[in-house]
Amino acid sequence: MKNEMTLSFVAIEENEALARMAMTCFITPLDPTIEEISEFKTIVSEAVTNAIIHGYECDGKSQVTLHAVIDDNKVSMTISDEGAGIFDIEQAMEPMFTTRPFMERSGMGFTIMESFSDRLSVESVIGRGTVVKFEKTFSPVTETSRMR
Amino acid sequence: MKNEMTLSFVAIEENEALARMAMTCFITPLDPTIEEISEFKTIVSEAVTNAIIHGYECDGKSQVTLHAVIDDNKVSMTISDEGAGIFDIEQAMEPMFTTRPFMERSGMGFTIMESFSDRLSVESVIGRGTVVKFEKTFSPVTETSRMR
Amino acid sequence: VGEIQRFLRDDGMVKVSRSIRELSFKIRHATDDYIKKHGKSPSISEVAAVLEVTVDEIILASDALRDPASLHEKLYE
Ligand SMILES: Nc1ncnc2c1ncn2[C@@H]1O[C@H](COP(=O)(O)OP(=O)(O)O)[C@@H](O)[C@H]1O
Ligand SMILES: Nc1ncnc2c1ncn2[C@@H]1O[C@H](COP(=O)(O)OP(=O)(O)O)[C@@H](O)[C@H]1O
Ligand SMILES: [Mg+2]
Numbered sequence: 480m481k482n483e484m485t486l487s488f489v490a491i492e493e494n495e496a497l498a499r500m501a502m503t504c505f506i507t508p509l510d511p512t513i514e515e516i517s518e519f520k521t522i523v524s525e526a527v528t529n530a531i532i533h534g535y536e537c538d539g540k541s542q543v544t545l546h547a548v549i550d551d552n553k554v555s556m557t558i559s560d561e562g563a564g565i566f567d568i569e570q571a572m573e574p575m576f577t578t579r580p581f582m583e584r585s586g587m588g589f590t591i592m593e594s595f596s597d598r599l600s601v602e603s604v605i606g607r608g609t610v611v612k613f614e615k616t617f618s619p620v621t622e623t624s625r626m627r
Numbered sequence: 628m629k630n631e632m633t634l635s636f637v638a639i640e641e642n643e644a645l646a647r648m649a650m651t652c653f654i655t656p657l658d659p660t661i662e663e664i665s666e667f668k669t670i671v672s673e674a675v676t677n678a679i680i681h682g683y684e685c686d687g688k689s690q691v692t693l694h695a696v697i698d699d700n701k702v703s704m705t706i707s708d709e710g711a712g713i714f715d716i717e718q719a720m721e722p723m724f725t726t727r728p729f730m731e732r733s734g735m736g737f738t739i740m741e742s743f744s745d746r747l748s749v750e751s752v753i754g755r756g757t758v759v760k761f762e763k764t765f766s767p768v769t770e771t772s773r774m775r
Numbered sequence: 776v777g778e779i780q781r782f783l784r785d786d787g788m789v790k791v792s793r794s795i796r797e798l799s800f801k802i803r804h805a806t807d808d809y810i811k812k813h814g815k816s817p818s819i820s821e822v823a824a825v826l827e828v829t830v831d832e833i834i835l836a837s838d839a840l841r842d843p844a845s846l847h848e849k850l851y852e
């Protein structure tokens with residue numbers, strides 16, 4: 480199937496749940512397994528939380544934007560913010576690296592996103608913002624489930 | 628609370644469920660009753676279905692856009708399309724009026740939307756598209772539920 | 776209990792929390808059973824059919840299953 484959507488919202492923590500659920504509904508027609516849903520949601524959740532917390536410091540007015548495309552059983556997504564930006568992307572992506580240890584951040588966000596997606600890329604400019612792109616291919620829809 | 632979001636998607640029927648669930652998540656922080664959720668979802672569902680079916684004839688590429696704002700316990704929303712437009716709005720809003728009787732449409736969409744919202748308005752231009760706006764105020768969040 | 780409620784509240788699902796929590800346990804069981812039988816993970820529509828609920832309900836309930844501990848197991852397994 481083919482589908483496309485864009486979702487944007489202001490930077491408040493409540494909207495992480497909104498993003499997670501909206502994206503889950505978006506991929507439902509692919510009839511994913513519970514495990515695939517959970518992996519996909521986790522990627523979205525980590526990227527959106529980063530945009531809200533690190534990008535905008537939960538300012539309640541700047542926009543986080545998600546764009547997603549379904550092409551057959553592959554989902555391509557971008558999560559973007561126009562916030563603080565990342566100083567050193569390579570370092571930021573290292574396991575356990577966090578600039579906010581005092582906030583109980585684990586520093587595992589990018590590591591989790593990488594392990595649950597097929598490919599992931601990050602672009603960022605200090606003071607301009609951050610774009611996270613990823614792809615995830617789902618197991619093909621079976622005939623039995625298609626018929627229901 | 629204050630919150631704001633925009634969701635847009637291509638005109639395929641699957642996206643009615645996406646819109647419905649995304650909007651439900653958006654209003655959940657207001658701690659609505661099951662009845663309020665169901666009324667709100669129904670308004671969204673009817674307006675989005677109209678945009679997809681009547682506005683775009685499910686063309687799979689034109690965009691339906693939802694914009695929603697939460698201000699305290701009031702939600703203001705617009706559902707817009709740039710599709711066919713409505714010839715005679717007054718007539719379209721009459722109970723049982725439908726231009727698609729052969730598709731098993733009930734003609735009750737606008738009547739339902741009006742009865743479940745606090746106020747509803749429709750603007751439309753033939754060949755340019757349709758904008759449905761509505762407001763719905765939710766019962767205030769009680770102290771007990773806030774504490775949970 | 777306070778912990779679970781806070782967790783559900785954070786997920787924005789207060790009023791429907793108990794039934795969702797119950798369903799989320801059923802999903803876990805149904806999934807495990809399915810894997811034992813078929814050697815692969817079930818799709819949401821398959822789980823929905825087994826439990827006789829809608830896919831929407833599975834989505835809502837499976838969101839309540841989100842649990843950082845299992846995430847960790849997955850990462851370090
Ligand atoms: N959208 C973003 N905007 C600004 N900085 C970011 C963004 N995403 C990630 N970062 C930076 O990368 C670091 C690592 O991110 P992550 O692996 O998710 O760990 P954590 O969020 O737990 O700190 C963050 O601490 C932050 O400094
Ligand atoms: N977004 C729209 N674009 C074009 N026409 C519309 C739109 N929404 C409603 N209409 C027109 O208004 C009529 C009445 O709508 P409604 O009350 O929802 O009944 P139904 O959808 O069952 O026909 C429709 O049959 C259609 O002709
Ligand atoms: Mg993070």
Ligand SMILES: [Mg+2]
Pocket residue numbers: 673676677732735736737
């Ligand atoms: Mg209608």
